[in-house]
Amino acid sequence: xxxxxxxxxxxxxxxxxxxxxxxxxxxxxxxxxxxxxxxxxxxxxxxxxxxxxxxxxxxxxxxxxxxxxxxxxxxxxxxxxxxxxxxxxxxxxxxxxxxxxxxxxxxxxxxxxxxxxxxxxxxxxxxxxxxxxxxxxxxxxxxxxxxxxxxxxxxxxxxxxxxxxxxxxxxxxxxxxxxxxxxxxxxxxxxxxxxxxxxxxxxxxxxxxxxxxxxxxxxxxxxxxxxxxxxxxxxxxxxxxxxxxxxxxxxxxxxxxxxxxxxxxxxxxxxxxxxxxxxxxxxxxxxxxxxxxxxxxxxxxxxxxxxxxxxxxxxxxxxxxxxxxxxxxxxxxxxxxxxxxxxxxxxxxxxxxxxxxxxxxxxxxxxxxxxxxxxxxxxxxxxxxxxxxxxxxxxxxxxxxxxxxxxxxxxxxxxxxxxxxx
Amino acid sequence: xxxxxxxxxxxxxxxxxxxxxxxxxxxxxxxxxxxxxxxxxxxxxxxxxxxxxxxxxxxxxxxxxxxxxxxxxxxxxxxxxxxxxxxxxxxxxxxxxxxxxxxxxxxxxxxxxxxxxxxxxxxxxxxxxxxxxxxxxxxxxxxxxxxxxxxxxxxxxxxxxxxxxxxxxxxxxxxxxxx
Numbered sequence: 001x002x003x004x005x006x007x008x009x010x011x012x013x014x015x016x017x018x019x020x021x022x023x024x025x026x027x028x029x030x031x032x033x034x035x036x037x038x039x040x041x042x043x044x045x046x047x048x049x050x051x052x053x054x055x056x057x058x059x060x061x062x063x064x065x066x067x068x069x070x071x072x073x074x075x076x077x078x079x080x081x082x083x084x085x086x087x088x089x090x091x092x093x094x095x096x097x098x099x100x101x102x103x104x105x106x107x108x109x110x111x112x113x114x115x116x117x118x119x120x121x122x123x124x125x126x127x128x129x130x131x132x133x134x135x136x137x138x139x140x141x142x143x144x145x146x147x148x149x150x151x152x153x154x155x156x157x158x159x160x161x162x163x164x165x166x167x168x169x170x171x172x173x174x175x176x177x178x179x180x181x182x183x184x185x186x187x188x189x190x191x192x193x194x195x196x197x198x199x200x201x202x203x204x205x206x207x208x209x210x211x212x213x214x215x216x217x218x219x220x221x222x223x224x225x226x227x228x229x230x231x232x233x234x235x236x237x238x239x240x241x242x243x244x245x246x247x248x249x250x251x252x253x254x255x256x257x258x259x260x261x262x263x264x265x266x267x268x269x270x271x272x273x274x275x276x277x278x279x280x281x282x283x284x285x286x287x288x289x290x291x292x293x294x295x296x297x298x299x300x301x302x303x304x305x306x307x308x309x310x311x312x313x314x315x316x317x318x319x320x321x322x323x324x325x326x327x328x329x330x331x332x333x334x335x336x337x338x339x340x341x342x343x344x345x346x347x348x349x350x351x352x353x354x355x356x357x358x359x360x361x362x363x364x365x366x367x368x369x370x371x372x373x374x375x376x377x378x379x380x381x382x383x384x385x386x387x388x389x390x391x392x393x394x395x396x397x398x399x400x401x402x403x404x405x406x407x408x409x410x411x412x413x414x415x416x417x418x419x420x421x422x
Numbered sequence: 423x424x425x426x427x428x429x430x431x432x433x434x435x436x437x438x439x440x441x442x443x444x445x446x447x448x449x450x451x452x453x454x455x456x457x458x459x460x461x462x463x464x465x466x467x468x469x470x471x472x473x474x475x476x477x478x479x480x481x482x483x484x485x486x487x488x489x490x491x492x493x494x495x496x497x498x499x500x501x502x503x504x505x506x507x508x509x510x511x512x513x514x515x516x517x518x519x520x521x522x523x524x525x526x527x528x529x530x531x532x533x534x535x536x537x538x539x540x541x542x543x544x545x546x547x548x549x550x551x552x553x554x555x556x557x558x559x560x561x562x563x564x565x566x567x568x569x570x571x572x573x574x575x576x577x578x579x580x581x582x583x584x585x586x587x588x589x590x591x592x593x594x595x596x597x598x599x600x601x
Contacts, residue, residue, distance in 0.1 A: 007436070007483070026552050026561045028432040028515025029487065107556055110537045167463055167474075399476040402485065 006406040009151070011118035012397030013104060014158070015097070017081045017125075017201060018178025019348060021394040022104035024118065025402065031394040032104070034060045038096030040076045041066055057099045082179045083199070084125030085309045086132060098139045105149040117144070117151030117422045119406070121397035126157040126175075126182050126190055127197050127312040133415070141421040152418040154401070154410060159184035161396030162346040166386055170335075171342035172328060174369075175393070176285070176349035178202045180314060183327040185339050194330035196323045199314035200288065200304040202349040205232055208284045208293075211301050212277045218269060227262070231269060234260050237362040238282030238352050240371060242290055248361050249276035255357055279362070282352060286368055287319040321372035343383040345369065348390040431520045431584060433488035433496070434475075434513040437503050445481045446474075452506045458499075470495040493584075497577045504571050512576070513563040514583050521560035524583045525553070528562070544582065545575040 007025070014021040016036055023031040038057045058066045080086055080093035087093070105118060122136055133155050140150040156164075159173035163186045175182045181198040185191040206225065209232040213222040221227055235258050239245030249256040256275040261268050271278065283290060288304055297303050304316035315323065328339045350365045363371070366383040373381045386392040410419035437449065454460060458467045465472040471489040478484075486503075488496065503510050516524050525532050528542055530551060538553040547570055552561040562583055570576045 003478075003480075007478075023557075026513075026515070027554075027557075027559055028434060028513075028561070030430065030432075030517070032557050108537060108554060110539055110552075112539060167476075399485075402476050403479050405479055408479075 006119045010401035012394045013122040014393040016177045037079045117148045120153040121401040122155045123161045129310045151422045152420045161393040165392045165396035172339045176347040196327040197314045199316045236281035237278045239279040240363045242283045245279040340381045345385045346392045350389045430517040432515040435486040436511040437507040510566045516560045545578045
């Protein structure tokens with residue numbers, strides 16, 4: 001009976017650097033998505049008292065209704081998982097995580113007596129230190145004080161969730177979100193000492209898009225991140241070869257010219273003679289070391305820097321293929337060909353398409369990485385983008401929760417099993 | 423139920439294997455024998471596109487996701503599975519417009535918010551309804567055995583929920599024969 005109960009109530013939580021994906025097994029293959037952020041309301045203000053706002057943190061789709069001036073945004077808006085890791089003492093970030101988790105679970109929790117809490121499978125970055133696991137379990141336990149929402153919980157690293165969702169026991173997972181990129185070889189379990197992390201993801205491409213918009217005369221609009229992200233997603237292209245793509249764009253401007261109307265506003269973006277810069281956005285994700293980016297750095301655009309968080313180095317400027325090779329070469333020689341033969345690209349940062357008419361000049365991320373690896377003499381690499389890359393971690397959570405028996409209890413030494421918290 | 427999106431639909435089949443059976447291999451063998459092509463995790467035949475999603479570690483259950491299928495192909499797959507399994511739980515996951523249409527088709531009034539759970543009878547089968555109006559999501563499920571498939575109830579439920587009609591009705595078949 002308990003096994004049947006568990007299979008009805010598996011719930012996945014994917015704490016991405018930019019988006020938070022969540023939902024029960026009953027949702028099928030597509031989770032709910034909200035931004036992984038929280039807005040701290042100024043409760044001392046007269047207006048919030050008049051309006052009867054009794055919450056301190058707002059998350060989810062309600063956020064835009066509570067936003068104040070642009071200046072307040074930087075101070076009050078908290079993106080807790082920007083780097084995939086939350087500092088132990090960053091209380092504001094942990095409060096946002098608690099609120100997001102509560103929001104997710106409450107919005108799907110039935111109120112009938114049969115419900116005894118969800119079997120929650122949470123997924124976090126592979127570089128997350130142990131205290132993040134402890135803190136999440138504490139949050140699940142704490143949420144149960146008001147109403148039982150979590151019966152048992154488990155936590156798995158995001159690359160492992162991807163491998164599970166693809167049913168691939170031996171592979172290299174490149175999981176790239178907004179804030180960072182994790183490269184993780186998997187041979188049944190993640191090979192933890194071979195993990196390479198890059199301090200860049202979709203957010204770095206946003207920064208470059210911002211500069212491109214400024215150069216095109218849209219400097220005041222370029223201050224709003226959600227707007228910049230939308231522009232990046234609509235106009236950004238990955239070039240097969242950047243120099244060739246730029247030459248092509250300059251001699252065939254009509255093929256790459258783009259105009260973009262922002263829905264629900266009067267705003268229209270037009271890239272005419274600067275349309276070649278569309279290719280820079282995609283290239284920056286794979287190779288920020290290309291000399292063309294020097295002019296942006298020289299004008300003040302922040303360079304993705306090498307940083308150390310906990311025990312992990314996040315490389316800023318290392319190109320994507322180099323990072324894959326470095327990661328694979330940390331594994332046994334016998335295993336290496338198998339890891340190159342199945343490279344899985346996952347995460348929202350790999351959702352790029354090729355517009356009609358630009359085939360061959362613009363490519364998808366799998367083709368770009370294959371090309372980069374070939375240039376570094378890695379032949380026969382098999383690179384593929386997982387189906388719906390944005391949702392693969394959440395799907396892996398659901399499959400994992402479904403498969404792990406309810407009586408397999410959490411073991412800290414193996415970091416697997418169910419922790420009963422109700 | 424929130425307005426807006428056009429909708430989406432997925433069908434998940436959770437097959438409970440016969441007690442003491444030799445796991446999923448029996449089902450795979452039966453699928454091959456019936457002319458299905460098994461390619462990695464994919465199950466293909468005619469209009470049917472399905473995929474093995476997971477197997478429980480205890481080996482007593484397997485989950486199959488049906489990505490697309492004409493009603494007749496779906497009935498055919500379900501018929502084969504209930505023959506090889508103890509029973510099959512059928513889940514329809516619907517979103518947006520598809521969720522609203524399915525609820526309407528079954529005469530269910532959904533609230534605007536909260537989590538809604540209820541049971542309705544259709545074609546002699548008890549259907550469980552789980553709705554999440556805030557997220558525009560609806561899941562309808564039932565347990566299928568030999569009786570539900572043979573009586574035609576499974577096909578009727580499928581058509582009612584997805585608003586489809588099976589490809590070849592009696593007139594289609596007759597005209598096809600005459601031609």
